[in-house]
Structure formats: structure tokens, C-alpha cells
Amino acid sequence: MKPGARIAAVIELYDGWTHTRDDADRVISGYFGTRRYIGGGDRREIGERFYDLIRHQARLGWWLVETGYEHQDGRARMIAALVLKDGRSLDDIADMFNGDQFCPDPLHPAEKHLINKLSGQALDHDAQPGAVKTELPKWLYAELLKLHHEHLPAEMAAYNQPAKLDLRVNTLRGSVDSAIRSLEKDGIKGIERTPYAPNGLRLPLGLNMLVAAAYKDGLIEIQDEASQICVKLVDAQPGMKILDLCAGGGGKTLGMAADMRGRGRILACDTHGNRLDNARKRAKRAGAGDCIQLRSIADERDSWLRNKSGFFDRVLLDVPCSGLGTLRRNPALRWRIGQRDIRALTLQQSKILKAGAARVTKGGRLIYATCSILPEENERLIETFMRDRKDFRAVPISEIWPDAPASVPVPGGKDKPWLRLSPNMHGTDGFFVAVFERTAKGNKG
Template sequence: MTPAARVQSAIKILDTIIDRAGNKGAPADRVVSDWARANRYAGSKDRRAIRELVYGAIRACGPIPETGRAAMLRLVEGQPALAELFDGSTYGPPAIGRNEAAALGGVAAPWVIRHLGKSWISGDEAEALLDRAPLDIRVNSLKVSRDTLEVPETGEKLLAPDALRYPSGTQVEQWPAFRDGRIEVQDHGSQWACRAVAARPGETVIDLCAGAGGKTLALAAAMDNRGVLIASDTDRNRLSRLRPRAEKAGASMIERILLDPGKELAPLSQYRGKADAVLVDAPCSGTGTWRRNPEARWRLDKPELLKFSETQANLIRIAAQLVKPGGRIIYVTCSLLNEEGSDRIAAFLTVHKDWTATPLDLPIGRPHGVEGAQGTRLTPFHDGTDGFFIAQLTLRQ
């Protein structure tokens, strides 16, 4: 493919991404993958170049653009050399019109910017949300230690004891260590969210929103495969992915429980009041993951944010019924909006007087939230991780 043809292909892909984002359809990575499968003539170099153009344009735009061409013109403003590829050639984009407008730039739509500002995310903190994220891995301590791990490339040792960092795009999925479960891809901040649970061998721990089980696997390693570890979720498809991952990782103590939306407590009734810890890795807007999913900014709307907040409040209430006296809830969101973080903790404590917010002893992040309802916040700018809010709630004995 010619460079101009790559630009035109990127524009077409962006048109599809914009349409899907507006209709809550397939995410950007799936759109890009679908295009690659449907256009086998594009070689590996072409696909990489087109992907870079697509995600470069997404990061360059703030609010959702009207068209893929407008999004690409926004990228041109930061990379003027691309303008020469709008040459009207057979497979290239038409020349740029004299008064043709580019999409708007910025971090996000104005209403989202206002919410971030109210949550103390602005300036450099906000800009860092759109940086490219590195690739972090967690060494699976059930099989090997970080010091004895053998992999093709030497990674940077991070603060978490099992964490290594590599440049974005490192093909760790092709390494034998990944295929045999010695390593898992997991952001450094996510690893600290798991360590905040302080799961110990012999405890009863519930991962209430386990999804495909990335955090569950980290909990199994922390518990050294001893105790009771429940992975539950309402999404059958995502939860089903945990079985082969657990087998590969040697995590033999995990029990999977599918939950019925609206009746989540019924399948967990035998654990009511018995859990030492419940991890609530709640569904959220994902504002802390924009480095990896910049197109998520275009999908968020006010009704959806309100729905997330209601879901998060409900999940904390469910978790509270599972914890035994002296036990703990670790509440985690990969969001930097107070509505999904510190506000949820404060609202819960206002009603549930037998619970307290217990400070987390983490060597990373900063305290965040009102006095008496504080948690820990991690941000890309300050901590070099995805954005997280992590709080610990303890039931008085």
C-alpha cells in the first residue's frame, strides 16, 4: 500500500469507529481487527502503520468527531507532513480544501472535562490520560519468581514485587512464559489493587466482579493456592475464559460462580457473613484507562455515568452482606471521577454506621476523598499507572 492509501484506509476505519461509538457498538480495537481480516492484501507493515494513524487520530481529538476525515485532519495539525498524502491519488484521500475544518482537539468533551476538574484532574494530570501506556506484566509466583524468570527481553523492575515493564507493543503473548502461564499482562496499578486486598493463605476471598479473572489469578497467587477463592460475575462469556487461564497459571483453588443480575446474592448465599475479604472491581466509565482505550471518551454520556454510579453503590451493598465481622471490602474502579470513587464510599458510610474506611498501606498513590471516607488514587501522571481509585471498608467486630 502507498502511504496515501494507508491514510485513506485509516479514515474509513475511523468512520466506522465513530459510528460504533455513537451507537455503543463494537469497540475500536475490534473494528481495526475486523478491517484487517477483511482486507488481506494489507501486509503487516501496512496494518501497523494504519493502526498508528487510527489511534493517533483518536488521541488527537477531544469530543467525538463528525467524520473520520475530520479526525485525520486533526492529526495533520500535529503532524503536518501527513498533509502531503492528501493528494487525490487513486487510493489516497482527496486534497484538503482551503476552508476544510478539522475535528476539535482536547482531552475530552467539555462536560467530561468539567467532571474531571471537579475530581481534581486537570492540566498535566488530564493530558497524561492520553499518553501511550507501557506494557506491564505480572510474574506468576505460583510458578516462578521475578528474579528467576527467563524471558527474551529484560524488563524494568517496578515497585510491585512481581511487576515488570516493557515498551508498548512488546509481543509478550508470543513468549513461552506467557503461553505456559508464568506471566500475565497486568497494569502496575492493577497489581497494586490486587495487593490492597491483602489476601492471605487460608482466607475466604470473593472477587465479586471477576470478569475474565485477571485479578482473581493474582489473588490465587497471593493465597498460594490455599483457602477459598470465589470468582463471580454476571457475564457468562467473560467468566468462562477464566477456566483455561487458571489451568495455565496453576491456580487450582478458584471456584467460579455465575450470578443472576438482580439476584446476585442467591448463588452466594452460603458465603453470606463468612468472607474475610470481598474485592469489588466495579464496572465504571474507564476514565483511568484512556491511555489504552482513548476511544472510550467518545462512548461516555451522562446517563451512562449515572448508571455506573448506581451499579457501583449496589455492588458495595451486596459485598457488605458477604463480609464477616472484622472483614473487609476492597473497592476498586479504574475511573478518576469522584462520582465513581470517593463519592460512593462517602455515601455508603453515611448509611452504614458499622463500617469504617480504613487507610491502605500502599507505597504508591495519594490519599483521595473526604476525611473519614478516603481511599488511594493512582494516576498516569503521578504514578505511571492506569488511573485507579482504591478504598478499604472494614466491618466493625
């Protein structure tokens, strides 16, 4: 494709995304799905530019207002990005906006004036408000400022960078070294070990793991290091009975099965049967099917669950959440979720936490996890749980993971009963994990 044609595709994608409630991933998947003629290299550049417009949405919008430009559509933002981010000149941009087949229409006088005004400027400017600089809606900026204070710009800068590709080596199929050898045999370079998760590998962006022999053989699974650390804190042991109440696609279920060496029983539940269908396929490929039972449930009050009161050694609650910890991969989330959504989610999370707690046997553990960065979904919720549930004690991270690498920074200290992970501090997605141990029998929930 010509450079101008790729730019036109980005503009079309961005305008399509702004006029739908669909996820950005779904928008781009649908776009390419109907345009099979677009090659892999072109798709990659179009996708990167599309996500860059979303990652820089607030700052690009600020500049358009600052220059007095009247439009905020994809064309205007693309022009602004070409000047502010890429340093393109008027002549460069005019070469792409030339009206040729599949290219954008020629620049009109107001656009040329915009380019001249933006020329020599950078994307960042001292006059930009804090919410604009950090690429956050005002309400979300205010919430996160309370948590991170002066460190918020550095935190959000890390969230605004694309994530690398993390893999978990499935020890039911082989070792970390054997996985590395297999990937290298497939011509994959730049493989690193993850700094904290013992069976994790980190690869460069843009690789298709689905065609790798290690993936087809069940030796590797795609899983961010934060999720692998969460599984580590479950501390699953051979012979245990474990409930994964919000199993989704089964990534953490498979990690626990590997830690149990395939011996024991994991009941993986979800309210979406199609997710469990995917988990079933993954479990078969991973060689973990014998110890995993998958079950679709109506909700946390499902009658089948009520009959499992006080039954499990471990209950993992990777609850539905805002997903804001995945901004590196899903930058559009910040613009699509609001305070009303958070209130609805925290109500649901509280119900799931209560239901999960009732399923834990005496001496067993309850693990609460989210891929959210909001205290409302994390610390505030579990502080309420600790106040109300005297039959549980909070378990310090250091008690579960005494051999954690010395370099792992744990906000609040390792004596805290929770771990908050972030790309700025740990190089992972944003993630939260809290662990509790049941010290006495309680009422059914």
C-alpha cells in the first residue's frame, strides 16, 4: 500500500471507532476481516498508528483546540500526529494527502494553516493540564492522583507504551530451557526470561505465537507476567481442591494445574460458556485436562456453588473489573469506562467476594485479583472485607513468596496482604492480588 493509503485506513478506523461502543480490537479485527488484500506489514503499521491516535487522544485534542481548529475527527488528529509526533512537514503530508486512489483527499487551506501552526511543536507542552498530559479522563485522573501523587505522570507514561509479549512455559510439557530451544528453532530471537515469574519468557512485539511449534505442542501459553505472579500467589499444591470462580479463558487455571503437576482437582467456572469452550481446548493442548473440570454457572449464587460451601483449599477470584491495568494493550478503555460502570462493578465484586469466601475450607485460602488500577476495586474493597470477616486473616505477601527476587518492589512493603503491580515498577500489566486464610468456619454465603 502507498503511505497515503495506509494513512487513509487509519483515519477510517479511528472515525469508525469513535462512532461505536465496540472495543478497538474488535473494530480493527472487523476492518481487516473485510479487507483480506491488505498485507501483514501494512496491517501492522495501520494498527500501530490507529492505537497511537488513541494513546495520544487527549494531547492531540488539546493541540487542535489550542490552534483554534474546529474539527476533532480522525483526519484532523492524523494530521496533528504527523506533525507533532512524526515531525512531518507540510510538503510531506501533502504528498500523502494527494487524492489518489485509496489516499486521503488533498489538504484544504485550513489544514495547511493548522500544519504551519503546529510545525516545530512537540506532542507535550507545559501548558497542558495534568489530565491531558497523562491521557486520562478528568474523573480518572483525580482518582489516580490520590493513589500515585507526584508519581502519576511516570506511571501513566508506562501504561501508554505498547506491551511486549509474555509467555508462560507449561511445565507439564517441558522446561523453560526446552521452550527457549523450540522458539529459537522457529527463528524467534530476542527471548528474555521474565524477572519475577519463574516460568515466564518475554518476547519482542509483533510475533505470531499461534504458528510456533511450542504453542501447538502446549509447551507455552500467552500470559502476561502479572497473571503468572497471581498464580504464584495462589500457591497451588498437588492434591488440592481448587475453585477458579471467574475462570474466563482458563489461563490461570492452566497455570495452577501445572503447579499441581496435574494432581488434584480444579473446578473452573464462568458465566460465559463460550469462554469455557476455549479453556477446554487449551487444557487439552496443555495436557491438563484430567485435573480440570469446567462448569458454566448462572452467577455467584448458583445452586451448584451453594452445595460446595467450605469445600476448597484455594478459591481464586479473578473478578470482572474495569480492566484498566491492561491499558498498554487496550488504550481505548480509559475513554470508554465511566464512574457509573465502576460503581456497578464494585457491587458485583463484593458479591463474588462474599460467595467465594463461603467456599473456602478452614485453613484454606481466598485469593482476590483484578487487572484494575483503581483503589475502589482493590484496596477499598478488601479493607471492607477484612473489617467485616473476622473468620479470615490477611496473609502477607512475604509469607507466600519468601523467595521473591530481592529486586521486586512491593508498594507498601512485603508485610502487606496485597500486591499491586504496574508497568512502571514491574514491567507488567497493572494488577492487584490480595490473599486471605480462613481461620474459622463461617456462615454460608
